[in-house]
Amino acid sequence: MILVGELSLWVALLMAAWTTTVSFSGGLQGRPDLVKSGERALYATFGFTLLASIGLWTALFMHDFSIKFVASYTSTNLPKIYTFTAFWAGQSGSMLFWALILTAYSAIAVFSNRKTNRAMMPYVTGTLGIICLFFLMTMCFGANPYERLDWIPPEGRGMNPQLQNPGMAIHPPMLYLGLVGTAIPFAFAIGALVTRQLDAQWLGAVRRWALLSWFFLTIGIVLGMWWAYVELGWAGYWAWDAVENSSFLPWLTITAFLHSIMIQEKRGMLRKWNVTLVAMSFLLTILGTFITRSGIIESVHAFAQSPVGDWFLVFLIAAAVATAYLVSTRLNDLQANAELESMVSREAAFLYNNLVLIGICFATLWGVLFPILSEWVKGDKITVGPPFFNAVNGPLGLLLLALTGIGPLIAWRRASTTNLKRQFTWPVISGVVTFTVLFALGMRQMYALVSYLLAGFVFGTIIQEFVKGIDARRRMYGEGLFSASMRLVGRNRRRYGGYIVHFGVAILFCAFAGLMFKKDLTATLKAGESVKAKDAYGSEWVFTSQGISSFEQLNRRVVAASFNVTRDGKNMGILSSEKRQHVNAAGEATFEPSTEVGILESPKQDVYLVFTGAVDRETAAIHINFNPLVWWVWFGGIIMAFGGLIVMWPQALRAEREGGYVAELPSESTATLVGAGA
Amino acid sequence: MKARNKFLLGGVLVLSTASYLMASSIDETATYYLTPAELASKVSDNPRFVKNGVKVGARVVSGSIVREPSGRSVMFKMTDGTKTYDVKHTGIVPDTFTDGVDVVVEGRLDANGTFQSTILLAKCASRYENAPDKYPDTPGYKQGMPATPRA
Numbered sequence: 061m062i063l064v065g066e067l068s069l070w071v072a073l074l075m076a077a078w079t080t081t082v083s084f085s086g087g088l089q090g091r092p093d094l095v096k097s098g099e100r101a102l103y104a105t106f107g108f109t110l111l112a113s114i115g116l117w118t119a120l121f122m123h124d125f126s127i128k129f130v131a132s133y134t135s136t137n138l139p140k141i142y143t144f145t146a147f148w149a150g151q152s153g154s155m156l157f158w159a160l161i162l163t164a165y166s167a168i169a170v171f172s173n174r175k176t177n178r179a180m181m182p183y184v185t186g187t188l189g190i191i192c193l194f195f196l197m198t199m200c201f202g203a204n205p206y207e208r209l210d211w212i213p214p215e216g217r218g219m220n221p222q223l224q225n226p227g228m229a230i231h232p233p234m235l236y237l238g239l240v241g242t243a244i245p246f247a248f249a250i251g252a253l254v255t256r257q258l259d260a261q262w263l264g265a266v267r268r269w270a271l272l273s274w275f276f277l278t279i280g281i282v283l284g285m286w287w288a289y290v291e292l293g294w295a296g297y298w299a300w301d302a303v304e305n306s307s308f309l310p311w312l313t314i315t316a317f318l319h320s321i322m323i324q325e326k327r328g329m330l331r332k333w334n335v336t337l338v339a340m341s342f343l344l345t346i347l348g349t350f351i352t353r354s355g356i357i358e359s360v361h362a363f364a365q366s367p368v369g370d371w372f373l374v375f376l377i378a379a380a381v382a383t384a385y386l387v388s389t390r391l392n393d394l395q396a397n398a399e400l401e402s403m404v405s406r407e408a409a410f411l412y413n414n415l416v417l418i419g420i421c422f423a424t425l426w427g428v429l430f431p432i433l434s435e436w437v438k439g440d441k442i443t444v445g446p447p448f449f450n451a452v453n454g455p456l457g458l459l460l461l462a463l464t465g466i467g468p469l470i471a472w473r474r475a476s477t478t479n480l481k482r483q484f485t486w487p488v489i490s491g492v493v494t495f496t497v498l499f500a501l502g503m504r505q506m507y508a509l510v511s512y513l514l515a516g517f518v519f520g521t522i523i524q525e526f527v528k529g530i531d532a533r534r535r536m537y538g539e540g541l542f543s544a545s546m547r548l549v550g551r552n553r554r555r556y557g558g559y560i561v562h563f564g565v566a567i568l569f570c571a572f573a574g575l576m577f578k579k580d581l582t583a584t585l586k587a588g589e590s591v592k593a594k595d596a597y598g599s600e601w602v603f604t605s606q607g608i609s610s611f612e613q614l615n616r617r618v619v620a621a622s623f624n625v626t627r628d629g630k631n632m633g634i635l636s637s638e639k640r641q642h643v644n645a646a647g648e649a650t651f652e653p654s655t656e657v658g659i660l661e662s663p664k665q666d667v668y669l670v671f672t673g674a675v676d677r678e679t680a681a682i683h684i685n686f687n688p689l690v691w692w693v694w695f696g697g698i699i700m701a702f703g704g705l706i707v708m709w710p711q712a713l714r715a716e717r718e719g720g721y722v723a724e725l726p727s728e729s730t731a732t733l734v735g736a737g738a
Numbered sequence: 739m740k741a742r743n744k745f746l747l748g749g750v751l752v753l754s755t756a757s758y759l760m761a762s763s764i765d766e767t768a769t770y771y772l773t774p775a776e777l778a779s780k781v782s783d784n785p786r787f788v789k790n791g792v793k794v795g796a797r798v799v800s801g802s803i804v805r806e807p808s809g810r811s812v813m814f815k816m817t818d819g820t821k822t823y824d825v826k827h828t829g830i831v832p833d834t835f836t837d838g839v840d841v842v843v844e845g846r847l848d849a850n851g852t853f854q855s856t857i858l859l860a861k862c863a864s865r866y867e868n869a870p871d872k873y874p875d876t877p878g879y880k881q882g883m884p885a886t887p888r889a
Contacts, residue, residue, distance in 0.1 A: 222833065294830055400741045408745055415749050419756045426760060431771060441771040443793055444764055451763035456756060584808055654833045672831075673809025681808030683830075 062124060065115010066206040069156075072108035072163070073196040075101050079189030087182030087254075095182045099170050102185055105192050106163035113160045116153060116205050120146055126212045129153055129205045135218035137615045137645045142219055145229040149219055151353065151368065152203035154232065159195040161240045165269075166192060169244045173265060177251075180262065184251035191243050198371045221616070221642045221654040227287035235280030235307055239345045241273025242310055245317075246342035249335050253386040256393045258331055260324060266338065267321055268708065270314055273341075275704040277311045282697030293655045295580070295668045295685040297693060300449040305428050306348025309421055313341040316417040319410050326472060327407060332387065332394040333414070339383045344421075346376045351428065402474035409467040416460045423452040458510060461569050464562050465491075465518040468525055483524075490520025511573035518566040522559045529556070553706050560703030567696030574665075574689025585623075587678045595665060595686040602626045603669075606634065607678050617641045621671040621680035625660060635660050637671035637682070666690045769793050769844065774821040781847065793844045794823070794853065800837040816841060816853070823847075827855040835860040 079101040086094025116129070120143050125131040133146045133153070148154040166188040173181055199205065222228070245266040252262035284304065285297035298304060317337040323330050350372035387394070400407055427444045434442040469483040494516030495509055503509055526545070529552075533544040549556040577596035585591060587607030594600055606622040619639045625632040638656040641649050660667035668685040675681055770792045772780065777794055780787045796816035803814045811828040812835070825843055835841065835858060845855035 293833070400745055402741050403744045403748070405741075408741070411745060412748065412752070415752055419753060423756060423760055430764070430768075434768075442768045443771045445767050445769065447767040448760075448763045451766075452756060452759045455759060459752070582810065652833055652836045673805070673807055675807040681810060683810075 061118040062115050062122070062127075062206075065112045065118065068108040068111035068115065069196070069200060069204070069206065072105050072112060072159075073193070073200050075105040075108060076163075076189055076193040076196050079105060080186050080193055083182045083186035083189055087186065095185070098182065098185050098189070099174070102163075102170055102189060102192075103167050105189075105196075106167040109156075109160050109163040109192075109196070113147075113156055116156060117144070117147060119206075120144070123216065125214075125216050126208055127205075128207045128209045131209060131213050131216045133217070133219055135216040135644050135650070138216075138219055139224075139614070141229065142224050145232075146219055148232045148236070149223055150205075152199065152205040152207070154236075155195065155199045155203055155368070156205050157233070158236055158240060159192065159199060161236055162188075162195060162243060163192055165240060165244055166247075169247070169265075169269065177261065177265060180248070180251035180255045180257055182251075183254045184247045187247035187250045188243065191247070194371075194375050198368055202368045202371055215644055215646070218615075218642065218644055218650045221640060221651055222291050224642075225287060225291050227283050227290065231280055231283040231287055234276050234283055238273050238275070238277030238280050239307070239310060239348070241269055241276060242314065242338075242341040242345045244269040245273070245338045249338040250383070250386065253335065253383075253390055256390060258335070258390065258393045260328075263321055263324060263334070267318075270317055270321075270338070270341075271704065271708050274311070274314045274318060275701060275708060277307065277314065278697065278704060279701050281307055281311060282694065282701075285697075286694060289690070290657065290659065293657050293670045295578075295657075295670070295683075295687060296575075297690070300424075300427065300446045302428050303352050305424050306344075306351050309344040309348060309425060309428075310341045312417045312421040312424075313337050313344060316414045316421075317341065319417075320414050323407055323410050327398045329396045329398050329400070329407065330411075331396055332391070335387060335394065337414075339387075343376060343380055343383070344425075346372055346379065350376055404470065404475045404480070406467060406470045406472045406475075409463055409470050413460065413463045413467060416456050416463065420453050420456045420460070423456070424449065427452075454507065457569070458514060461511070461514045461518060461566065464565060465514065465521040468521055468559065468562075486524050487517050487520030490523075491515075491517030505576050508573040508576045511569050515566040515570050518562060522563050522566075525559055526556070549706060553709055557703050557706030557709075560706060561700050562703075564696045564698075564700030564703060567692050567699060571689045571692035571696060574692070575687065577688045578686060580683065580685040582672075582681070582683050584675055584679060584681045591684075593684060593686070595667075596688050597664065599628050601667070601686075603635075603682075603684065605680060608674055608680055615642055615644075617643060619674065621674070621682065623658075623669065623682075625667065632660060632667075635667065635669050637669050639671060639674075661691055663691045663695075664688070771795065771842075773818040774816060774823050775818055777823070777847070778821045791844065791846050793842055795840065795842045796823075797840050798835075798837060803837060805831075812858075816843065823851070823853045825853045825855055827858045829856050829858065831858060832860045 079098050082094045082101065083098030086092070086096075086098055119127050119130050120134055123130065123134065123136050129150055129152055130146075133149045134143050138146070146153070148157045166185075170181070170185050170188070173184070177184070248262045248266045248269075252258050281304075284307070288299075289295075289297040314337075317334060320330050320334055320337060324334050350369055353369050353372065400411070402408070427448050431441045431443045434440060465487055469480075469487065471479050491513045495513040498509060498512055503512075526548070529548045530541065530544045533539050533548055534541070537544070539547065579593070579596055581591070581593050583591040583603070585603070585605035587605050590602050590604035592600060592602050602625070604624040604626075606624055608619060608621050610617070610619050612618070617640070619641075620636050621638075622634050622636040625635050635658040637658040639653050640656055641653045642651050644650050655670060655672075658669040658671075660669075665686055665688040668687055670683040670685075672681045672683050770780075772792055772794055774794060774796050777792060794816065796818050799815040799817050799822065803812060805812045809831060811826065812831050813824065813826050815822050816825050817823075827843060827845075840861045842857075842859040842861075843853060843855035844857040845853055848854050
């Protein structure tokens with residue numbers, strides 16, 4: 061099986077090359093037989109990539125340490141689940157995983173469009189073929205997961221203990237599912253540009269993929285934050301690190317696209333912009349991969365300076381040039397057929413939303429690339445840190461939050477004064493009340509107060525939209541509260557699913573603001589000694605050391621420090637933090653000791669305890685953090701993903717197909733059946 | 739004024755605010771990123787340079803690490819092959835910090851020429867590569883057998 065897998069990789073490469081050649085020439089010469097052959101070759105590319113992947117998994121489970129990849133990331137005593145996830149723990153394996161998702165997505169996209177978009181599809185297939193070809197080539201010639209060692213080690217090196225975490229097992233696949241998803245809309249954009257079919261036809265095929273991409277990226281990013289929080293021991297979840305940023309950039313452009321696509325559907329505006337956003341999302345994905353794999357930028361995440369980076373750079377430049385050429389030669393076809401009528405309209409709110417998202421994207425990109433740019437210009441490498449990102453993205457983020465509340469309230473085209481009054485009264489009251497209450501409670505940090513004011517406004521908007529919609533259904537159909545709310549969401553998944561996403565976003569902002577009130581302290585405690593601390597809410601905590609214990613567990617030796625915790629005299633249980641020394645099957649130490657933090661989690665705040673070191677056999681040095689509202693980051697992330705799921709839910713898809721995909725609706729029909737806020 | 743122009747005006751306003759924020763905060767947070775040799779030459783060119791906070795990327799000299807038992811500070815030497823500095827780091831020590839790894843330290847030189855670091859990042863080449871050149875040195879894996887020739 062391993063040999064079959066190795067050979068399959070090369071066959072897949074040939075198939076991808078065939079797909080590309082045949083699809084483009086079939087499209088240009090108008091020969092359906094060639095086009096058909098290209099599509100079949102793409103399915104075959106997926107088939108052989110799948111075989112290659114099964115081969116690598118087989119090698120991992122059979123512990124074939126003659127393969128460098130297997131020897132480098134696994135050992136015989138690694139738990140089964142992590143042996144499985146070791147597939148994407150290293151450079152070459154993760155490339156294969158990427159290729160697997162890419163070819164699977166491509167095959168699904170081509171298959172589901174086998175009867176539609178015929179003129180465009182040869183170029184879509186061809187473009188996907190090129191992307192697959194690129195990844196397979198990079199693997200075959202640059203980072204082959206099947207590379208052999210010239211000797212067979214008796215045991216593998218094992219997996220870095222920090223990666224032995226459930227979050228890290230799921231985070232990379234989610235991220236890849238999201239990042240790779242940007243390739244499909246990109247291929248459709250290229251197809252649409254080549255065939256000049258730029259009205260709205262291609263958008264129908266693309267929106268669902270963009271949504272899918274957004275969905276997985278959201279989950280991937282939040283999981284990454286969670287992993288960093290529980291595993292790295294610095295009590296934070298986002299450091300504006302180059303690697304974090306490179307997953308955040310395409311997320312921003314996809315989010316912008318999911319909003320601006322609505323303007324093209326309803327008003328036929330923003331055609332150039334939408335093509336650009338789709339292309340940017342894909343290019344930023346490739347740029348991010350280049351940044352993270354080439355070692356060009358310093359990052360907490362460690363990367364080898366591998367030649368793979370150069371491949372990505374070449375591909376990035378080629379793709380950017382091709383896109384720029386296609387867009388510039390088709391500007392006439394991209395002309396909008398409507399104009400912005402009023403500043404006080406939903407279109408304008410959406411445009412500003414796009415502007416702010418792109419602003420954040422640009423500022424972040426600027427911060428990421430600054431060391432390279434400054435080295436070019438001044439000859440010195442100058443880096444910017446989190447303060448830069450916070451200073452720029454903080455205000456922009458709040459502006460975005462405000463728009464999240466404003467957008468749904470304004471009518472399309474031109475909002476009247478009565479419309480504004482009726483729509484804004486309650487949400488604004490909700491925001492102001494939130495602000496006043498918090499101020500009265502003694503909160504004085506301006507940044508946090510503004511965040512909560514705006515979040516209150518957004519919550520008001522969303523609740524008002526739901527109440528109005530449910531109310532309308534109850535009056536019109538005499539439905540009960542429960543069935544009315546279920547049907548309201550079920551019949552308008554895009555709209556109300558979107559509101560649920562907004563709800564999650566507002567929760568996230570509240571959680572971010574919570575960190576302005578974090579507190580921390582360090583202590584060195586003998587068994588029986590205790591330390592007192594006050595949190596941001598004014599409660600008094602006492603941590604009493606229970607001493608240090610040592611024991612063996614699974615594939616590691618553990619030294620644990622435990623503390624009895626009380627809050628205002630009430631017992632909160634035992635909190636432990638561990639130092640783990642991972643060992644191999646022979647009992648020898650592998651890797652450096654890793655720290656496992658102890659977290660006492662609650663919606664109000666996390667108590668985050670790190671055992672930094674043992675001074676002697678019974679004295680532990682610790683670092684305690686009180687992190688308010690962190691719990692809400694994970695909760696907000698789940699809500700966002702849930703909202704995305706509602707928007708994507710396949711039944712909406714079936715209804716869409718039955719009715720035919722109606723894009724660029726005349727503006728009269730935009731008032732939805734019920735719950736019309738306009 | 740046409741709505742389009744009003745929008746553009748608003749857009750320019752938003753973007754210029756963003757640019758202003760970017761420009762003003764870059765000056766506050768920009769930090770030189772140097773190798774030990776570059777730091778030494780900056781300091782010899784301009785002795786006042788010592789006052790600036792900098793980031794230095796270097797490799798930890800094997801065997802030079804002296805840890806304080808509480809785990810809150812550590813002393814070591816870092817080098818780029820041409821210049822070596824003593825480092826005293828106070829703050830969080832990441833799990834990946836060990837002999838021979840590449841580190842990025844942020845802080846400043848003190849009067850004695852010791853680098854006082856407050857932020858320490860260690861790159862264990864593990865996320866994407868397990869430092870293949872170091873692989874044979876890993877304890878326990880030295881006695882491998884030669885690979886059997888493959889068909």
